[in-house]
Amino acid sequence: MFSFTRRALGVSSLALAAGCATGTAGGGSSNASAAIGAYGLDLTAGDASVQPGDDFFRYCNGRWLDSTEIPSDRTSWGTFAILDDKSERDQRVIIEETAHAGGAPGSLQQKIADTYNAYLDTDAINARGIAVLEEDLATIAAIRTHEDAIRVIAGADFPTNSPIVAFASLDARNPDRYVVTITHAGLGLPEREYYRRADSAEQRAAYVAYIERILTLSGQSNGAAKARSIMALETQIAELHWPIADRRQRDRTYNLKSRTELRAIAPDFPWDAALEAGGMGQAQEVVVRELSAMAPLAALFLATPVETWKDYLTFKLINGSADVLPSEIDAANFDFYGKTLNGQPEQRERWKRAVDQVNDAMGEAVGQLYVARHFPPEAKAQMLDLVENLRRAYAQRIDQSPWMTAPTKVVAQEKLAAFVPRIGYPDIWRDYSGMDVHAGDAYGNAKRANKFNGDWATARLWRPVDRREWNMTPQTVNASYNSVMNVITFPAAILQPPFFDPHADPAVNYGAIGGVIGHEMGHGFDDQGAKSDARGVLRDWWSPEDVAAFQQVTNALAAQYDGFEALPGLHVNGRLTLGENIGDNGGLQVALRAYELSLNGREAPVRDGLTGTQRFFLGWAQAWRSKYRDEALRNLVLTNPHSPPIFRVNGVVRNMAAWYEAFGVSQDNALYLPPDQRVTIW
Known part of the structure; x- marks a missing residue:
């Protein structure tokens, strides 16, 4: 993301x-039996x-x-999980049959097959190692100023994060258009309370250890010191976040601002550079959600040394790409987010995660095939x-x-x-003809799919609202x-x-x-x-x-x-x-x-x-x-x-x-x- x-x-x-x-x-x-019991119970x-x-x-x-018993690769089990498991298996059949049949270069069938097969091929992923990160790590390393940092955050085609983020969403006061929406983000733990509660101390310590391990596995030096610095930064960000319940108050989270008014919130923050880099430079108005948090978050962004942001972005890149990086990095990611945070004993089978990967990239393409068989x-x-x-x-x-x-x-x-x-x-299906997918390139496919879908979402700012989506x-x-x-x-x-x-x-x-x-x-x-x-x-x-x-x-x-x-x-x-x-x-x-x-x-x-x-x-x-x-x-x-x-x-x-x-x-x-x-x- x-x-x-x-x-x-x-x-x-x-x-x-x-x-x-x-x-x-x-x-x-009267002429058939219920699926559960004699009449549904x-x-x-x-x-x-x-x-x-x-x-x-x-x-x-x-x-x-x-x-x-909850299955070892699940954090919960019940009616929703059981149906999700069934849907997953149904999709596997569809995707693997599509992959086996193949398709012409550039066809939807070829894109599904190449996305799925590349993700399954952990031998190839391990063989390529962290070399796939070199270009993106170089982009981060080249950052010299805070404006450089925000341009990378806003415009990169790899996973990043930031205390302040923007995206296109429907305008709640004018549903006939999309509008740039600005909100706070930037955390690696699930929610601000994980940074604050006394009973979350073990999770915080485990998170610092995880950051260090990820940085070390990817060849970064001084992993322990950088991990502590990243955690300190995220803790400061969390303190400025609104409580989660307050974010549900829609009248408080709708604050329409002109570009001039946005600049006035934090005059030194590079708002224009961020919107430009993110493909939103033409937007004349924005909706700011957590208005009272924006000025202090902008101040924190500018007060934090550029080197700290580079370490932070390096971690976010690797963490956000862990499943298409070498197995040691993927396993470390699961150990923290799966085992420590959610108590899940075992990682899900690779094919299940490959189904998710195809869905993330081109979910409606799979959906069209799914509906034909199962609805x-x-x-x-x-x-x-x-x-x-x-x-x-x-x-x-x-x-x-x-x-x-x-x-x-x-x-x-x-x-x-x-x-x-x-x-x-x-009633209408997404067009994925412009998505570029390569055989054997799991990391590149994930990047290109994210960029394709991100650009598609941002482009809604410039076209009429289609209520069929x-x-x-x-x-x-x-x-x-x-x-x-x-x-x-x-x-x-x-x-x-x-x-x-x-x-x-x-x-x-x-x-x-x-x-x-x-x-x-x-x-x-x-x-x-x-x-x-x-x-x-x-x-x-x-x-x-x-x-x-x-x-x-x-x-x-x-x-x-x-x-x-x-x-x-x-x-x-x-x-x-x-x-x-x-x-x-x-x-x-x-x-x-x-x-x-x-x-x-x-x-x-x-x-x-x-x-x-x-x-x-x-x-x-x-x-x-x-x-x-x-x-x-x-x-x-x-x-x-x-x-x-x-x-x-x-x-x-x-x-x-x-x-x-x-x-x-x-x-x-x-x-x-x-x-x-x-x-x-x-």
């Missing part, structure tokens, strides 16, 4: 979610010794949790039916909201009606909501059991995929998405009365999650996870309403002694089944806006009256909340 210009364009909100496969929208086909996975009101997550998943056309129509069912239920919940005023409800309904669902795959590939196991485009996206790879099964009980489908659809819709009305209107424009469309009422209920929700302890002494950050928790809270309420509407006044059948409502909630709990290594769970809590899965289950259901009624939960149970403490947002 390149620093000043080569930042990937992100969406306003990204959530791990769920999806669907083939069959009728509600499921329950694995009733052998639960722990009957646990009362549902004490720990619903374990009640549904306890035996699975006790009997399942039947009828699945798109079925998923659209489900989305419309949830949209109708959401409209009812908005109308019935006791805290939102009537004028604001009108605008909320307009926004809900304007939601655009994107299902399975994009996706932010993820069809083979990605995920889902998202983009507040600036007002779109929800469900890639093909997640549209399968256990999230949706055409032959499963509708109650299970509504609890799983229905909850996920509701979750993604809910992002349009969470603490971030609610600040954009139906067109995606960042503006105040809520009355002050509505804002106050919304803050009251969401503050209560944040306080609930603050009380959840993921590991001894490590609590969930209710502010950081608020948007995702709002999505879960409202999404499952809406999904339940959609399920009730689907019954058309009929009673749901009882199956294995379970009512329809019980099966609905079990479907949600089963969808979030997973377990984590402690190190990975710690990383998740400190850096990720998603709550750990156990709390995405227990933290949601304990706020729903229907769950109490369905499972006979009383005040004697651990998850019980008095009615006046339950949070209902939608």
Whole structure:
């Protein structure tokens, strides 16, 4: 990833979610069997010794949790990881068949084959050694001034980093254009708290040792002293970063500035040189995200000796290229980022990482082949039916909201009606004809792919916004909501059991995929998405009365999650996870309403002694089944806006009256909340 210009364009909100496969929208086909159990639920996975009101997550998943081992090359295991593993293996077949068949020089088939095979050929990578770095190391060595440094950072075709970076993103106040966006960066540990917390001292010491090892393995002198200097610099950068939860405040992170106003923030910083080198020199306006951090970060950049920046950039180059460098460097990188930070015992097999490499370079090329094999056309129509069912239920919940005023409800309904669902795959595919790939050149291929994709992203500044472009590939196991485009996206790879099964009980489908659809819709009305209107424009469309009422209920929700302890002494950050928790809270309420509407006044059948409502909630709990290594769970809590899965289950259901009624939960149970403490947002 390149620093000043080569930042990937992100969406306003990204959530791990769920999806669907083939069959009728509600499921329950009579002439075929469900993929899981008799009707979509694995009733052998639960722990009957646990009362549902004490720990619903374990009640549904306890035996699975006790009997399942996390694979040695994974930091967690569960529904998402299992589907990701399946997608990975499906892609391997596609890529290796493509590589075996070959293709004409310059063809997409040839590019896929050469990227994959070069990455697999570790003998060739080891034989070339660190000689592949010579040109890039020489570029860094030639730096003489701070302006030289920023030009290298912004314009290099190799991995760099910096306290201040820029990239192209949609303009939140004018969604019909892209704008240069400036934010802070520059860290090698996952987040600023790793540089500050007393319980991260071991990780900090290991990071310094890792920097020294990387520099030594690449032939750099005085590795120990340089490692200490780099760590000291990153610690200073981290102190100036905003807390991660503050970065979610979209009204604070949108600060439109002219070039003159940008220069005034830090007059001595080489802003113009940076934008020029990054291909953004024509931009007349920029959006500055963490405005209060920019002047001190710019001052730190200029106060830090040029030699320190050269050492820092040398490390970032080698660290960012480790997987296409000799095995000793690659192994050292895994020992720190895999084992130390995330507790992963073994490196992933090379073929799995090669699949990732092809995806990083030309993901939509693989996606086009993946969709042809693994996403039947009828699945798109079925998923659209489900989305419309949830949209109708959401409209009812908005109308019935006791805290939102009537004028604001009108605008909320307009926004809900304007939601655009994107299902399975994009309507247009990326053109990779300009990407240059060479057989046997893993390092060069990675550089050229990064430059190609970085230039493509930056060029969006100068062309009209194309709303058909996706932010993820069809083979990605995920889902998202983009507040600036007002779109929800469900890639093909997640549209399968256990999230949706055409032959499963509708109650299970509504609890799983229905909850996920509701979750993604809910992002349009969470603490971030609610600040954009139906067109995606960042503006105040809520009355002050509505804002106050919304803050009251969401503050209560944040306080609930603050009380959840993921590991001894490590609590969930209710502010950081608020948007995702709002999505879960409202999404499952809406999904339940959609399920009730689907019954058309009929009673749901009882199956294995379970009512329809019980099966609905079990479907949600089963969808979030997973377990984590402690190190990975710690990383998740400190850096990720998603709550750990156990709390995405227990933290949601304990706020729903229907769950109490369905499972006979009383005040004697651990998850019980008095009615006046339950949070209902939608």
